[in-house]
Amino acid sequence: MISVIEARDAILDQVRPLGTERVDLFSAMDRVLAEDVYATRNQPPWDNSAMDGFAVRAADTRSASPTHPVTLQIIEDLPAGYRAKNKVESGQAIHIMTGAPVPEGADAILRSEITERLDTHHVQVFQPTSTGVDLRRVGEDITDGDLLFPAGTLIRPAEIGLLASTNRAYISVYRRPRVAVLSTGDEIIDIDDEMEDGKIVDSNGYTLSALVLDAGAEVIRLGICHDTQEALEQKLREGLSSDVIITSGGVSVGEYDFVKSALEALGTTMEFWKVAMTPGRPLAFGMIQDTLAFGLPGNPVASMVTFELFTRPVLLKMQGYTHLYRPSVRAILLEDIKKVSGRKQFIRMQLQRRENLIYASRTGAQGSGILRSMSLADGLAITHEDQEFLKAGDEIEVMLLGGLGDLSRQRNC
Amino acid sequence: MISVIEARDAILDQVRPLGTERVDLFSAMDRVLAEDVYATRNQPPWDNSAMDGFAVRAADTRSASPTHPVTLQIIEDLPAGYRAKNKVESGQAIHIMTGAPVPEGADAILRSEITERLDTHHVQVFQPTSTGVDLRRVGEDITDGDLLFPAGTLIRPAEIGLLASTNRAYISVYRRPRVAVLSTGDEIIDIDDEMEDGKIVDSNGYTLSALVLDAGAEVIRLGICHDTQEALEQKLREGLSSDVIITSGGVSVGEYDFVKSALEALGTTMEFWKVAMTPGRPLAFGMIQDTLAFGLPGNPVASMVTFELFTRPVLLKMQGYTHLYRPSVRAILLEDIKKVSGRKQFIRMQLQRRENLIYASRTGAQGSGILRSMSLADGLAITHEDQEFLKAGDEIEVMLLGGLGDLSRQRNC
Numbered sequence: 001m002i003s004v005i006e007a008r009d010a011i012l013d014q015v016r017p018l019g020t021e022r023v024d025l026f027s028a029m030d031r032v033l034a035e036d037v038y039a040t041r042n043q044p045p046w047d048n049s050a051m052d053g054f055a056v057r058a059a060d061t062r063s064a065s066p067t068h069p070v071t072l073q074i075i076e077d078l079p080a081g082y083r084a085k086n087k088v089e090s091g092q093a094i095h096i097m098t099g100a101p102v103p104e105g106a107d108a109i110l111r112s113e114i115t116e117r118l119d120t121h122h123v124q125v126f127q128p129t130s131t132g133v134d135l136r137r138v139g140e141d142i143t144d145g146d147l148l149f150p151a152g153t154l155i156r157p158a159e160i161g162l163l164a165s166t167n168r169a170y171i172s173v174y175r176r177p178r179v180a181v182l183s184t185g186d187e188i189i190d191i192d193d194e195m196e197d198g199k200i201v202d203s204n205g206y207t208l209s210a211l212v213l214d215a216g217a218e219v220i221r222l223g224i225c226h227d228t229q230e231a232l233e234q235k236l237r238e239g240l241s242s243d244v245i246i247t248s249g250g251v252s253v254g255e256y257d258f259v260k261s262a263l264e265a266l267g268t269t270m271e272f273w274k275v276a277m278t279p280g281r282p283l284a285f286g287m288i289q290d291t292l293a294f295g296l297p298g299n300p301v302a303s304m305v306t307f308e309l310f311t312r313p314v315l316l317k318m319q320g321y322t323h324l325y326r327p328s329v330r331a332i333l334l335e336d337i338k339k340v341s342g343r344k345q346f347i348r349m350q351l352q353r354r355e356n357l358i359y360a361s362r363t364g365a366q367g368s369g370i371l372r373s374m375s376l377a378d379g380l381a382i383t384h385e386d387q388e389f390l391k392a393g394d395e396i397e398v399m400l401l402g403g404l405g406d407l408s409r410q411r412n413c
Numbered sequence: 414m415i416s417v418i419e420a421r422d423a424i425l426d427q428v429r430p431l432g433t434e435r436v437d438l439f440s441a442m443d444r445v446l447a448e449d450v451y452a453t454r455n456q457p458p459w460d461n462s463a464m465d466g467f468a469v470r471a472a473d474t475r476s477a478s479p480t481h482p483v484t485l486q487i488i489e490d491l492p493a494g495y496r497a498k499n500k501v502e503s504g505q506a507i508h509i510m511t512g513a514p515v516p517e518g519a520d521a522i523l524r525s526e527i528t529e530r531l532d533t534h535h536v537q538v539f540q541p542t543s544t545g546v547d548l549r550r551v552g553e554d555i556t557d558g559d560l561l562f563p564a565g566t567l568i569r570p571a572e573i574g575l576l577a578s579t580n581r582a583y584i585s586v587y588r589r590p591r592v593a594v595l596s597t598g599d600e601i602i603d604i605d606d607e608m609e610d611g612k613i614v615d616s617n618g619y620t621l622s623a624l625v626l627d628a629g630a631e632v633i634r635l636g637i638c639h640d641t642q643e644a645l646e647q648k649l650r651e652g653l654s655s656d657v658i659i660t661s662g663g664v665s666v667g668e669y670d671f672v673k674s675a676l677e678a679l680g681t682t683m684e685f686w687k688v689a690m691t692p693g694r695p696l697a698f699g700m701i702q703d704t705l706a707f708g709l710p711g712n713p714v715a716s717m718v719t720f721e722l723f724t725r726p727v728l729l730k731m732q733g734y735t736h737l738y739r740p741s742v743r744a745i746l747l748e749d750i751k752k753v754s755g756r757k758q759f760i761r762m763q764l765q766r767r768e769n770l771i772y773a774s775r776t777g778a779q780g781s782g783i784l785r786s787m788s789l790a791d792g793l794a795i796t797h798e799d800q801e802f803l804k805a806g807d808e809i810e811v812m813l814l815g816g817l818g819d820l821s822r823q824r825n826c
Contacts, residue, residue, distance in 0.1 A: 026626065044782065080600035159788050185493055200458060369554060
């Protein structure tokens with residue numbers, strides 16, 4: 001048997017980011033930048049006002065106080081978007097809007113709240129200011145020529161705004177992997193096939209395709225393949241135009257499992273592992289020509305858990321991400337659990353937050369055919385191979401499955 | 414001034430989930446179910462084998478031991494997907510694959526590992542088993558007629574698999590809000606407009622549109638509107654076919670701000686608040702006919718923070734979510750911070766995880782024009798209005814901004 005970490009490291013060692021593509025800013029959302037982006041201008045492009053108020057010479061306000069206000073002459077009203085026509089001389093002020101360029105001669109902004117406009121041409125100042133107050137300096141957000149974002153940056157809304165403000169409409173990002181998903185087994189029928197005795201409707205094809213999409217990749221649904229080596233080889237060949245092929249079922253020891261032989265017939269580097277984990281012991285991994293192939297187990301829960309541990313990090317690495325693993329939280333276990341000895345068991349957990357602590361309890365029966373146990377789960381408790389018991393009150397590590405919904409406070413501010 | 418929570422509660426009080434639409438399973442991903450879904454069959458549909466092995470009568474194995482194995486007669490080989498032709502009588506076994514229906518007469522499965530096949534017709538058993546071992550019972554995952562998912566369930570990959578397995582190809586979910594985004598200000602030009610002195614490129618329109626998409630909503634980009642009341646009213650009217658209108662800029666006290674008067678001219682219920690927060694004090698909110706309108710401040714950071722606090726929960730509630738707020742984590746502050754007194758300050762924070770603790774430090778200068786401070790941020794520290802200082806070593810609450818990337822351990826199992 002091979003450990004989970006050994007298997008994962010061996011797999012990830014073979015994976016590099018895929019090629020790149022140029023996309024518009026909104027299509028770049030949640031993707032990874034594949035080029036260094038340099039600023040092509042200062043942002044802001046000039047000193048400008050941080051407030052609605054008056055552009056003045058700070059020295060003129062030195063003696064101002066509520067009882068002895070200083071009166072300045074208003075020589076111009078300046079909206080944002082325009083340059084002042086006049087220079088501010090000693091004793092003068094220009095009425096200025098937020099964002100407008102600071103007029104020549106002025107070195108501070110008096111916010112409206114600390115002034116009183118007497119009439120069209122005069123304003124009273126009730127407290128002194130200093131050079132630079134309520135000014136935004138040229139280039140304080142972005143400086144022309146600076147490296148704005150290095151390759152590898154994750155593009156989120158703030159990055160999109162910054163890219164727009166430096167006039168970038170298209171950027172280069174790592175492309176999404178194309179992932180072919182195939183369900184195998186004579187007992188499997190599709191959602192709209194007529195029901196026959198002995199058959200069950202495919203769930204793995206749907207679950208795994210959804211997981212692929214959730215990992216930011218594109219899915220090609222190859223459908224269902226029955227258990228003959230010819231049919232399987234044919235379907236797998238169809239998948240070779242993809243970056244990744246994922247099959248479910250047919251990798252255990254049964255004599256009727258043809259996936260192993262079909263994979264072997266096509267590829268030269270397949271590994272058939274027994275991973276020291278539960279659910280999900282059997283796992284096939286390797287290359288078929290230039291396509292990475294995963295043979296995941298057929299049990300619904302086992303196929304999801306092995307996807308989470310082995311396939312998802314691969315799809316993220318292909319897209320240039322450096323954080324490949326689901327976040328985890330520490331939680332306090334609410335029940336005693338006897339675990340499977342000698343294997344790393346991933347126990348489906350419901351989490352709840354009370355005050356500042358998180359508590360974990362099992363999502364009912366943990367059979368690897370019981371998909372409902374995953375549906376109810378917020379995360380997977382990660383156990384050690386050599387543990388035999390977990391006790392109520394133990395602090396455990398729980399890998400989160402998408403979202404912290406139930407862990408957020410109802411009112412987080 | 415109104416508090417952040419008062420403002421948010423007043424806004425959310427006016428919001429209900431929007432209508433529903435029927436979508437295919439993959440389009441339902443991350444959306445909220447708007448109907449109760451009942452199971453239309455048992456899953457599994459019959460007792461079946463959880464293992465590759467032999468279907469037997471448990472009583473026949475009672476005396477089996479490594480030194481005194483019991484020998485059974487193999488009467489049939491049964492792949493998954495088919496019914497056995499024969500009944501298992503005492504002393505007999507049927508070779509069975511994982512997932513195959515349990516043959517009549519059998520009440521347990523002997524996994525291959527604890528048996529040895531002697532020849533085509535005989536198998537030796539080395540330990541006893543009990544009734545029900547390694548059987549999956551009919552309906553143990555889903556029982557026909559049960560409420561599979563109540564309305565309000567968030568659809569994730571496991572739900573998609575379960576829906577498929579009960580033959581549901583289309584389901585009813587809450588529809589996505591349509592959100593019109595408008596940037597205002599004479600100083601704003603678009604990304605591909607010619608640069609003029611005194612102008613800056615719109616970033617808010619891009620940032621806010623990206624935030625709308627990130628919240629699962631559809632965006633209608635109305636572009637930029639210059640500061641005349643007629644132009645603004647015209648643009649706002651265009652937005653009335655949307656569920657929500659978001660403007661940025663023009664809601665502070667400046668005499669050149671026409672958004673307020675244009676909103677007032679169109680709507681009867683607009684509120685113009687000064688919220689006790691920083692960044693982001695001025696906020697307009699109300700209804701224009703059937704459209705919710707948000708007037709967000711024009712400063713890039715202030716517009717993002719007010720979107721996060723006020724608009725994002727609205728967009729989530731419209732889609733039927735019940736967890737409306739970003740999750741938060743407790744973090745240990747790494748520096749002293751003097752905060753703005755009397756307002757709830759949202760300080761942009763970088764987070765790092767060391768062992769089981771999370772540490773927080775500021776993302777450089779916190780000016781509300783400095784969008785880079787949001788780009789670098791993992792979250793916003795939430796402070797109390799009456800705090801004046803935060804000290805290094807204090808435990809603070811940090812609202813996460815999308816993802817726990819840097820908080821995950823490099824190896825979470």
